[in-house]
Amino acid sequence: MANTLPRTALKGRSQSANDKLASGLGWFSIALGAAELFAPRALCRWLGMEGHENLIRAYGVREVATGVAILGSHDPQPWIWGRVGGDGLDLATLATGLHGDNPRKGNVMVAMAAVAGVTAIDVLCANGLTAEKGGPATAIADYSDRSGFPRGVEASRGLALDVQPQNRLTTPETQRAFPHAST
Amino acid sequence: MKALVWHGTQDIRCDSVPDPEIEDPRDAIIKVTSCAICGSDLHLYDHFMPGMQKGDILGHETMGEVVEVGSAAKGALKVGDRVVIPFTIFCGECDQCKRGFYSVCERSNRNKAIADKVFGHSTAGLFGYSHLTGGYPGGQAEYLRVPFADKTHIKVPKGIPDEKLLFLSDIFPTGWQAAVQCEIEPNDTVAIWGAGPVGQMAVRSAVLLGAKQVVCIDRLPERLSMAAAGGAITINFEEESVVERLNELTGGKGPEKCIDCVGLEAHSTSTLDAMYDRAKQAMFLETDRPHVLREMIYVCRPAGVLSIPGVYGGLLDKIPFGAAMNKGLTFRMGQTHVNRWTDDLLRRIEEGQIDPSFVITHKVGLEDGPEMYKVFRDKQDGCIKVFIQP
């Protein structure tokens, strides 16, 4: 049995390194999203990309929502892949600031390098989480031979009708069906 | 000794901790020979149940051998006895215990004052299940201290393997009580939500209690295959409408008896109420996701019974209570009064009416426990029940 187990975690722990990384990325999303939401003007000015404030705010909403989803869900893996998509969007948007007459082109390049770095971490984490799931093959099991009834289902039906009255939790008399109605 | 220790949300580790010692004359210490992970532990793992503290030892399905007995428990237990430990700790002497309602024992919760505040009146102490229920260290460990041990045990004979007996501690009597409190009649259709370990035991219990038709609802094919093996008609709620199928199977009248073996972490595909619950839970406006409860109230036949072994923790929203009241439904619920049922169930195991070991899909050592929490929670690898041998 043991060899079919997906190795999900460090020995002796239920949280794998990838789980830890995912929640780190969740908090990062929220922090970045908050900055985009509350200081879009400063960000745009620093990038020399004035006029994009509303877009940045929308990205902020996206980041915060992704972060909350990563931290709040059982399975952060799809949301980390969502982050990878978001990173692509960020890079594409930043690339529009690379034109020759942007005096802050240097800053845009710094920002793009940072996003690319985070993207690499996102991909690493998402891949790790995907691998830990063990793939669809691990979920398929057929237990149709496990009845739990040594004598078979039909021979077991009603075997416990001998259960003693003190071992029943009965409905109050006033709510019980008339005895003759029950068969 | 080694034990599975809660460190925070989704963070369980196999740590070295001090061995337990006798703290009260009614205590006993057992050497654990096997234990298991329960669906209730997942509510702690995911931290939906309040009152957990870093360092708490988990586990409430445990059996083993008595290695030390306090002076006041000596008449009832002796070193070497083989015992299954019920998850509900009970004194055997208070008013509730005298009536057989062990899971609401008035004396075994040592944090009674907090529980009184939260629930109005305290319930019993439970092993490894938050400080609301006493903060007692649990049995996913090499040794376990059993409080009120002169009462809180089930003596089992040698010669029957642990695999057949361990589930007397919780899931077998839980599925059984769920079915018994439905007062199943021979023509009944019993619909059971959830094909996890508790749902599986409820299916077998309903069959043993003579139900004409047992239906089991889940979305995981391997779990449904196990429910079908036990005699249930299965419904995959991701592929078909639960309400339509249940009505179809009952001549349009709905099942007489409905059992919720899912509890507060219910899944749903895309229904509006499920999205509503997700959102409210995320904003801390609601603690539980009562999708199954709503469905049961809606589909149950008027004057029917809803039996709820599935655990809920706090506040539930949008419960169609009008439908429940006007349909005259009876609600039956609670943590299981384990020892009320175990003599009878042990006899049925010994007589070969049932073999509860059918539910075990994974056997591991304690060091693999943390990883298995994740595998069980995520339903990977066909996992239904994890059996741990420390």
Ligand SMILES: NC(=O)c1ccc[n+]([C@@H]2O[C@H](COP(=O)([O-])OP(=O)(O)OC[C@H]3O[C@@H](n4cnc5c(N)ncnc54)[C@H](O)[C@@H]3O)[C@@H](O)[C@H]2O)c1
């Ligand atoms: N009352 C008690 O004393 C007691 C004792 C043990 C367990 N429990 C509770 O019983 C519940 C089940 O325990 P388990 O060990 O079987 O857990 P589990 O998590 O293995 O099983 C739950 C099952 O419900 C299914 N499910 C989820 N949403 C559903 C839906 N909308 N409709 C139908 N099925 C759905 C899941 O796919 C899963 O198979 C838990 O809430 C647990 O805390 C109560």
Ligand SMILES: [Zn+2]
């Ligand atoms: Zn349990």
Ligand SMILES: [Zn+2]
């Ligand atoms: Zn008591």
